[in-house]
Structure formats: C-alpha cells, structure tokens
Amino acid sequence: TAGITQAPTSQILAAGRSMTLRCTQDMRHNAMYWYRQDLGLGLRLIHYSNTAGTTGKGEVPDGYSVSRANTDDFPLTLASAVPSQTSVYFCASSDSGSNHNEQFFGPGTRLTVL
Amino acid sequence: GQNIDQPTEMTATEGAIVQINCTYQTSGFNGLFWYQQHAGEAPTFLSYNVLDGLEEKGRFSSFLSRSKGYSYLLLKELQMKDSASYLCAVLDSNYQLIWGAGTKLIIKP
Numbered sequence: 001t002a003g004i005t006q007a008p009t010s011q012i013l014a015a016g017r018s019m020t021l022r023c024t025q026d027m028r029h030n031a032m033y034w035y036r037q038d039l040g041l042g043l044r045l046i047h048y049s050n051t052a053g054t055t056g057k058g059e060v061p062d063g064y065s066v067s068r069a070n071t072d073d074f075p076l077t078l079a080s081a082v083p084s085q086t087s088v089y090f091c092a093s094s095d096s097g098s099n100h101n102e103q104f105f106g107p108g109t110r111l112t113v114l
Numbered sequence: 115g116q117n118i119d120q121p122t123e124m125t126a127t128e129g130a131i132v133q134i135n136c137t138y139q140t141s142g143f144n145g146l147f148w149y150q151q152h153a154g155e156a157p158t159f160l161s162y163n164v165l166d167g168l169e170e171k172g173r174f175s176s177f178l179s180r181s182k183g184y185s186y187l188l189l190k191e192l193q194m195k196d197s198a199s200y201l202c203a204v205l206d207s208n209y210q211l212i213w214g215a216g217t218k219l220i221i222k223p
Binding site: 090096 | 144145147155157162201209210213214
C-alpha cells in the first residue's frame with residue numbers, strides 16, 4: 001500500500017515562477033491537508049479539504065491555492081513563488097469518521113525559491 | 115490566541131528514561147496527539163489522549179491532564195533510534211490540529 005505520496009521530492013524554483021506540488025492518497029480518506037514546516041516553528045496549516053469538492057483556508061494560506069476534484073488528489077499551487085515560501089511542504093490525510101482523526105503524512109517536498 | 119509549548123531540545127542517555135512535556139492553550143479541545151519525526155522524514159503517529167490519565171504503548175506512554183492543559187510523553191529504555199523530534203499537537207474546537215514546534219531529543223551512548 002502506497003499510503004500517501006508527494007511529488008516532486010525537492011525543487012529549486014526561481015522567484016515569480018509558478019509551481020504545483022502534487023499529493024495523492026490511496027486510503028480513501030475524506031480529509032486532506034497541506035502544511036509547511038520551517039525550522040523552529042511548528043507545522044503550519046496552509047489549506048485543507050474535509051471532503052472532495054470543498055476546501056478551506058488554514059493559518060497561512062496567502063500565496064497558495066488548492067483544489068480537490070476527487071478523493072485521492074489534493075494539489076497545492078504557488079502562483080508566483082517568493083523566497084519566503086522556501087520550506088518543506090507536507091501533505092496529510094485523515095479519516096474524519098475515525099475515533100481520533102489521526103493524520104497520515106506524505107514524505108514531503110523540499111522547496112527552495114531563489 | 116492558541117499556543118502549544120514544549121522544550122526545544124533535550125538530551126538523554128541510552129537505556130534511560132526521558133519525559134517530554136507539553137502545555138497548551140487552545141480554543142476547545144478534542145484530543146492531544148504525539149508524533150515522532152526523524153530528521154528529513156515525515157511525522158508518524160505515536161499516541162492520542164482525549165481523557166485524563168496515562169496511555170501506555172510498549173516503551174512509550176502519554177499522559178494528559180485537561181484541567182492543567184498539560185501532557186507528557188514518557189520514553190523508557192531509550193535506544194539510539196529514538197533520536198528524533200517529538201511533536202505535540204492539539205485538536206481544537208474546529209477539529210484542526212494545532213502543532214507545537216517540537217522537541218529534539220538527542221540520545222547519547
């Protein structure tokens with residue numbers, strides 16, 4: 001079972017360029033999340049989706065957009081990258097019908113914006 | 115605002131016991147999680163507490179006091195592979211996870 005996958009593993013991006021980070025899960029989880037993780041800070045929620053067709057803003061949504069066309073995929077798009085978006089990005093999913101809503105994480109994408 | 119505090123770094127000796135504390139102030143409470151994260155890897159689930167008391171799972175135990183806004187993760191018989199960051203997270207009233215910055219645990223032989 002693959003679980004949750006992310007692509008690419010890492011990327012160097014010129015400022016001003018756009019990029020889409022891909023996330024796919026095969027666990028049929030209804031909820032999916034995008035976080036960024038920066039040194040010295042906790043995981044910060046960018047966007048989330050409680051079910052296919054719906055999305056919501058997290059703590060740090062500016063400069064990012066998401067879509068949830070189906071249950072499995074939850075891409076994150078940076079329309080015009082800036083150096084402050086240099087970070088490690090984690091996608092996660094959960095079954096909100098479970099008794100404690102445990103989140104499962106993908107391996108992460110390390111993004112550097114120059 | 116919402117806040118989760120845990121020590122930045124701790125050091126312990128192989129074979130010993132270590133307790134990692136977490137205090138929280140959040141809008142609502144629907145459970146507290148501990149995750150382990152090895153360097154360069156994704157966080158993985160360790161434990162979940164929603165009621166007061168101690169939950170034991172092998173060498174790891176997690177404790178919760180909701181009245182004090184306090185939890186700890188207890189690791190026994192430490193092994194070198196336990197060197198990692200330990201993340202405390204609280205599920206708030208909107209069922210969103212609020213994360214602490216993590217505690218980096220260094221195990222020395």
